[in-house]
Amino acid sequence: MIPGPFLLYIGDKRNPLDIKTSRGLATFRREDCIGELREADNPVTLGLPRMDVAEAAAKGARALVLGVATSGGRMDEAMIPHILAALDAGLHVVSGLHQHLSSDRRIRERADELGRQLIDVRAAPEGLKVGTGARRPGRRILTVGTDCAVGKMYTALHLADALRARGIPARFRATGQTGVLIAGEGVVVDSVIADFISGAAEALSPARDSNVWDVIEGQGSLFNPSFAGVSLGLLHGAQPQALVMCHDPARPHMRGLPHMPVPGIAACIEENLRSARLTSPDVECVGVSINGSGLEPAAAEDLRAAISAETGLPCVDPVVTGMGSVVDRLVERFPASAS
Amino acid sequence: MIPGPFLLYIGDKRNPLDIKTSRGLATFRREDCIGELREADNPVTLGLPRMDVAEAAAKGARALVLGVATSGGRMDEAMIPHILAALDAGLHVVSGLHQHLSSDRRIRERADELGRQLIDVRAAPEGLKVGTGARRPGRRILTVGTDCAVGKMYTALHLADALRARGIPARFRATGQTGVLIAGEGVVVDSVIADFISGAAEALSPARDSNVWDVIEGQGSLFNPSFAGVSLGLLHGAQPQALVMCHDPARPHMRGLPHMPVPGIAACIEENLRSARLTSPDVECVGVSINGSGLEPAAAEDLRAAISAETGLPCVDPVVTGMGSVVDRLVERFPASAS
Numbered sequence: 001m002i003p004g005p006f007l008l009y010i011g012d013k014r015n016p017l018d019i020k021t022s023r024g025l026a027t028f029r030r031e032d033c034i035g036e037l038r039e040a041d042n043p044v045t046l047g048l049p050r051m052d053v054a055e056a057a058a059k060g061a062r063a064l065v066l067g068v069a070t071s072g073g074r075m076d077e078a079m080i081p082h083i084l085a086a087l088d089a090g091l092h093v094v095s096g097l098h099q100h101l102s103s104d105r106r107i108r109e110r111a112d113e114l115g116r117q118l119i120d121v122r123a124a125p126e127g128l129k130v131g132t133g134a135r136r137p138g139r140r141i142l143t144v145g146t147d148c149a150v151g152k153m154y155t156a157l158h159l160a161d162a163l164r165a166r167g168i169p170a171r172f173r174a175t176g177q178t179g180v181l182i183a184g185e186g187v188v189v190d191s192v193i194a195d196f197i198s199g200a201a202e203a204l205s206p207a208r209d210s211n212v213w214d215v216i217e218g219q220g221s222l223f224n225p226s227f228a229g230v231s232l233g234l235l236h237g238a239q240p241q242a243l244v245m246c247h248d249p250a251r252p253h254m255r256g257l258p259h260m261p262v263p264g265i266a267a268c269i270e271e272n273l274r275s276a277r278l279t280s281p282d283v284e285c286v287g288v289s290i291n292g293s294g295l296e297p298a299a300a301e302d303l304r305a306a307i308s309a310e311t312g313l314p315c316v317d318p319v320v321t322g323m324g325s326v327v328d329r330l331v332e333r334f335p336a337s338a339s
Numbered sequence: 340m341i342p343g344p345f346l347l348y349i350g351d352k353r354n355p356l357d358i359k360t361s362r363g364l365a366t367f368r369r370e371d372c373i374g375e376l377r378e379a380d381n382p383v384t385l386g387l388p389r390m391d392v393a394e395a396a397a398k399g400a401r402a403l404v405l406g407v408a409t410s411g412g413r414m415d416e417a418m419i420p421h422i423l424a425a426l427d428a429g430l431h432v433v434s435g436l437h438q439h440l441s442s443d444r445r446i447r448e449r450a451d452e453l454g455r456q457l458i459d460v461r462a463a464p465e466g467l468k469v470g471t472g473a474r475r476p477g478r479r480i481l482t483v484g485t486d487c488a489v490g491k492m493y494t495a496l497h498l499a500d501a502l503r504a505r506g507i508p509a510r511f512r513a514t515g516q517t518g519v520l521i522a523g524e525g526v527v528v529d530s531v532i533a534d535f536i537s538g539a540a541e542a543l544s545p546a547r548d549s550n551v552w553d554v555i556e557g558q559g560s561l562f563n564p565s566f567a568g569v570s571l572g573l574l575h576g577a578q579p580q581a582l583v584m585c586h587d588p589a590r591p592h593m594r595g596l597p598h599m600p601v602p603g604i605a606a607c608i609e610e611n612l613r614s615a616r617l618t619s620p621d622v623e624c625v626g627v628s629i630n631g632s633g634l635e636p637a638a639a640e641d642l643r644a645a646i647s648a649e650t651g652l653p654c655v656d657p658v659v660t661g662m663g664s665v666v667d668r669l670v671e672r673f674p675a676s677a678s
Contacts, residue, residue, distance in 0.1 A: 072468060073534070098532065129411060133564025134598055193437065194536050195412070195529040197568040225472030225575040225618045229536040232561075233568025259473055279564050 001184050002119060003092055004029070006065045007056035008046060010038035012078060013068050017149050017255065021096045022046060022067030024178035028157055034061040037082060053082065053089040063092040063119075065181065073098025073122075084110055092117040096177030098191065121180045122191040124200075131198030131237045133279040136207035139334065142240035143218040143289070144272045146262050148227060148255050150248040151318070152218040153179050155289040158318035159244065160215040162327050168336070170213040173204050175234060179217045189219055190230045197230060201237025211336045216240065222271050223263040224254050232275055239279045242286045242330060245269050249303055250294030266311055286333060287326035288315040340523050341458060342431055343368070345404045346395035347385060349377035350417060352407050356488050356594065360435045361385060361406030363517035367496055373400040376421060392421065392428040402458075404520065405434040412437025412461075423449050431456040435516030437530065460519045461530040463539075470537030470576045472618040475546035478673065481579035482557040482628070483611045485601050487566060487594050489587040491557040492518050494628040494657055498583065499554040501662035507670070508551040512543050514573060518556045528558055529569045536569060540576025550675045555579065561610050562602040563593050571614055578618045581625045581669060584608050588642055589633030605650055625672060626665035627654040 006029075008022040016023070026033050026046040035051040038044065053064060064086035070076055075083075075097060083093055083101070087110045095101050101118040102108040111118050141159070143152040156172055156179075163170035172179070174186025192200045205214040216238045220227030247265055254260035263271075269285045276283040288307050292300030300317060308315040314325035345368075347361040355362070365372050365385040374390040377383065392403060403425035409415055414422075414436060422432055422440070426449045434440050440457040441447040450457050480498070482491040495511055495518075502509035511518070513525025531539045544553040555577045559566030586604055593599035602610075608624045615622040627646050631639030639656060647654040653664035 098534065130565045132596060134596075190532070190534040192533055193529070194531055194533045194569045194572070195437065195566065197533050198564055198566075222571075223617060225537055226469045227534065227537075228575055228617070229568040229570075229572025230533045231568075232571045233533070236564040236567055257471060257473075278562060278567070 002094055002121070002181060003062040003117070004032035005034045005061050006032055006063050007034055007051070007053065007061040007086070007091065008036045008048065009064060009066045009068060009079070009082065010036050010042065010044060010046070011068065011076070011082070012039045012042055014042060014044050016044065018069045019044060019046070019067065020069070020149060021178040021181065022065065024153060025065060025067060025181055028182045034059050037064070053086040053091060057089040057091055061091060063094050066093070066095040066097060067178070067181070070097060075099050075104060080104065080106060083107055087111055087114055087116045092119065094119045094121065094181065096121050096181065098122055121177045122188045124192040125187060128192055128196040128203065129199045130195060131202045131233070133198070133236060133239070136239065138205065138208040139211065139213045140205050140216060140238055140240045141213055141242040141244065141286070141330065142216045142235065142238045143244045143246055144231070144235065145218060145221050145246040146265065146268045147221045147224055147248065147251055150251065151246045151289055151291040155244055155246050155318055156215045156217045157182070159323045159326065162323035163213055163215070166327055168213065168331070169211060170215050173214050173216045175201070175204065175217045175219055189234050190227065194229065197233025198237030201234045202239070205238055218246070221268070222275060223268060224257070225260065226257070235272065235276050236279045240276060240283060241280060241334060242284060243272055243276065244287050244289055244326060245272070245285055246289045248291045248294070265307055269311065284333065285313060286329040287313050289326070290315060290317045292317045292320060341433055341520060342401040342456070343371035344373045344400050345371055345402050346373055346390070346392065346400040346425070346430065347375045347387065348403060348405045348407060348418070348421065349375050349381065349383055349385070350407060350415070350421070351378045351381055353381060353383050355383065357408045358383060358385070358406065359408070359488060360517040360520065361404065363492065364404060364406060364520055367521045373398050376403070392425040392430060396428040396430055400430060402431040402433050405432070405436060406517070406520070409436060414438050414443060419443065419445060422446055426450055426453050426455045431458065433458045433460065433520070435460050435520065437461055460516045461527045463531040464526060467531060467535040467542065468538045469534060470541045470572070472537070472575060472578070475578065477544065477547040478550065478552045479544050479555060479577055479579045480552055480581040480583065480625070480669065481555045481574065481577045482583045482585055483570070483574065484557060484560050484585040485604065485607050486560045486563055486587065486590055489590065490585045490628055490630040490657070494583055494585050495554045495556045496521070497657035498662045498665065501666050502552055502554070505666055507675070508549070509554050510551060512553050512555045514540070514543065514556045514558055528573050529566065533568065536572025537576030540573045541578070544577055557585070560607070561614060562607060563596070564599065565596070574611065574615050575618045579615060579622055580619060580673060581623060582611055582615065583626050583628055583665060584611070584624055585628045587630045587633070604646055608650065623672065624652060625668040626652050628665070629654060629656045631656045631659060
């Protein structure tokens with residue numbers, strides 16, 4: 001569906017949060033990433049070789065990935081020459097932006113002329129239905145968060161891996177542009193028509209009669225006023241039996257909103273459980289996942305212990321501790337039925 | 340923007356809730372409604388003369404309005420001949436459906452050929468931004484509800500009228516297809532890309548330095564799992580100082596969802612206040628608005644008294660009692676500043 005290997009676009013983006021889609025691919029599909037395209041004076045790197053489109057094509061890249069965030073999700077004018085050069089060099093172009101690649105006439109005409117693919121992972125699928133909230137069988141766990149970009153996708157990917165490593169069947173269900181690029185499928189729920197948010201989540205994790213866990217990537221936060229509607233619709237549509245709360249302790253305020261404080265973890269868990277009960281009355285939280293990369297190791301360990309003491313839940317950092325204690329809790333609370 | 344007078348389409352729709360857009364126009368813009376187009380064996384009526392497109396055109400109609408709800412918001416095949424006949428008869432066509440008129444080739448080509456307008460009130464405006472939740476000046480009151488289609492638009496329209504009748508400046512802000520048709524402007528928030536729900540609400544009721552009340556039409560319900568994401572994004576983006584809770588006591592369960600009970604009014608008020616405080620910390624509820632048309636008058640009066648006693652708030656039925664006691668409460672709680 002999405003042709004790799006990839007050349008990852010960084011361009012002039014200097015905020016690490018603005019390249020999270022490129023970073024996600026570089027982390028979870030490293031073997032498919034040939035290099036990174038960035039301005040010479042930009043120190044931000046994914047640790048891949050810096051190269052231009054011609055070099056990437058010569059090394060086997062098949063697509064340039066615009067894995068960056070921009071204001072309003074629109075293409076920067078600075079991207080356009082790189083996109084056109086990539087098409088000229090024989091690459092397809094993949095975008096995680098709201099603005100579709102084909103909406104720019106220069107890009108559309110060049111791709112048409114050269115027979116390249118323009119892939120917008122944020123294009124909403126056809127045929128979505130309005131959600132119903134009807135109870136459905138199957139095992140579903142959703143990652144939720146105190147804010148955007150606090151590790152909900154990382155946690156879900158690591159959790160699905162950790163479950164499988166224990167012999168518990170699980171599949172990652174992507175709901176954001178990075179997740180869809182990594183998994184090669186999914187629905188970018190913030191890009192569907194608002195009426196269909198919960199319906200998209202229901203379609204993504206349909207009824208299933210088995211012990212397989214659908215590990216669903218969460219979006220936004222009930223406490224982020226830019227995106228809480230998406231978070232709530234996803235929470236209702238996912239109808240999860242279990243939640244994992246994700247948090248970045250280095251976040252000084254809600255992302256991009258200096259007037260908005262980050263909520264407390266316990267309060268955020270309570271609010272998510274309260275909202276989730278509308279479609280999943282027995283939902284419970286089975287753990288907290290911290291991105292401790294901004295802290296000293298000892299401070300991060302103390303923080304995890306404090307959160308665990310406050311919430312009575314296991315508290316992990318996927319890349320430091322692994323997801324083991326959350327898996328323990330999930331297995332204890334939701335034993336596999338004999339089938 | 341939307342050319343009247345109108346011929347209102349009912350077709351074969353027999354559920355009164357399915358013709359609420361046509362009914363809204365027939366109620367609030369009666370003088371612009373020439374007739375209704377319905378199948379001969381359909382007893383559902385708006386009390387307008389039944390006529391075909393040719394007769395409507397002869398009587399001065401300028402547009403056929405598809406003011407009906409359909410499964411998934413798509414055009415029924417049964418509508419198509421009527422739409423084509425309307426174009427042939429000289430009418431423009433206005434639709435409140437999700438599916439755009441021009442997506443049907445037959446309609447698009449006929450309209451192009453004849454030079455008629457195809458107006459989709461659900462088409463999202465260009466240039467929407469992500470909401471910020473930043474505090475802004477201005478007076479805003481939002482109607483919220485226990486479910487969809489319980490009188491939020493009626494209540495907002497009657498409230499704006501009642502405020503103006505007291506000499507208090509107010510403007511109705513439409514957020515649904517019926518409201519936009521009635522007002523001739525607004526944003527259909529359930530039709531925007533999910534990322535932009537709260538941003539659309541912020542754009543609809545921007546900062547203003549005056550005593551004018553923006554009376555904002557609510558959508559859905561925090562307790563309706565199909566649409567709660569839209570309701571929450573609108574609540575955050577509207578940033579209202581005041582709420583009015585709307586309720587239909589005849590509703591046996593959430594609309595179209597027999598597995599979902601209707602929430603209690605007090606619990607629904609509390610949940611809306613809790614959620615609204617994220618962007619409007621001092622928000623309060625100033626009244627309850629009941630659609631008592633399904634009850635005997637004495638029973639409706641008893642119910643209003645009981646709700647008022649339970650909530651400590653005025654309880655009105657816009658078409659029976661008027662909005663006076665809610666206006667009293669609003670004026671008491673939010674006196675006009677000397678300006």
